[in-house]
Amino acid sequence: MHSLRPLETASAHDRVYRGLRTRIMHGQIAPGQALTLRGLGKEFGVSMTPAREAAQRLVAEGALQMSISGRLSTPELSNERIEELAALRALIEVELASRALPRAHMQLIERMQNINNGIADVVSNRDAVGYIRTNLEFHRTLYLRAQAPAMLAMCETVWLQLGPTMRMLYGRLRRTEAPQYHRLILAALQSGDEPGLRLAVRSDVTQGLRMLAS
Template identity: 35%
Template sequence: MALRGDTLTDRTYQKLRQALMTGALLPEQVLTVRGVAEDFGVSLTPVREAVQRLVVEHGLEVVNGRTIRVPRLDIETYREILKIRMELECLAAKEAAPRISNEEIERLDAVVQSHLSAINAGDAHRTLLENTEFHLSIYRASGQPILVRIIEGLWLRVGPTLNLLFPQYCGSLTGHETHMVAMDALRRRDGDALGQAMRDDLTHGSRFLIRLLKP
């Protein structure tokens, strides 16, 4: 049975959205409708519709009426997003601590180890991918879908810019260490400690990134 057009659009949108959130796309990278359609194995229409949705969400931008490009954040926008993330992600973490299942905690253990492996291998893309999986999995465990959707919208805008952290930042184990602190807080169901671990993780990475974004 053929897939409906709206299903293809939704799937294409989710794939592009995931690519933006995990840093698979770079700041100022130019996309073409045809290229995305070929990569995803869909027709042009679902790509156009997915791109339109992401333009509205500021995940993509259209330049000169036709060029699709990944935005590059300026330092003022990044700082504003960071302040909002500090509050919302800590809130989601606190809500997640008493709700997250033991099975999900075990799965996150594997994500943390995969993240460490990517750092040690100097694999920037996999480092970002596993970092995104770790954070968003915790926030999704909060059981607060509106809050999570807002947080994902912020990651959508920040994800590509995180590529600027590499290769210099890729060897740092600070991110892994804060993830280990977060895992300990999860096991103890300590929402305050988990929220602080998320705040510490954001603080450390943002200090490095802000230096790179300064004109």
């Protein structure tokens, strides 16, 4: 029943918004990177007006910050802010996973396993952006089953705010395999173990935080 607008008729500001949002969420833009409206407009082939709307929207979602003079940049998050956002991820994603559990059939689990196997590839290539994208896809695949669009939207907003920082974090990471907690998540899904699932998701989400302390 969703009325999806055809891509070729999507408004200009939506194209800019989606393009920028994806880049930010996947960590393709470093923290503190400056952006200009004319630059965005030229890049996406539109005038300043749609670029401004897209930027304003991303500022409202915390994906960009705007100085008092109106200059745009990706935010450099303080450690306190990162802790807060990780706590929000834990709260919301545990709830989403819990709601998805009763509907998580074998087909879904297999799809998640496939995605998780793909993480090994991007990890071996030292591809930080690919790692973030695949990791988020793993989580989103599960959460979509929760049938909770408002919660998922909030969750993605948090991902968005963490995007530039995640790149920095995962860039430091010397990882050789997919996250260990992903296997725990999959195991808990298969056995229908709700407490185990909640713990596994919480651990997976907050593990990145521990790298900050070191």
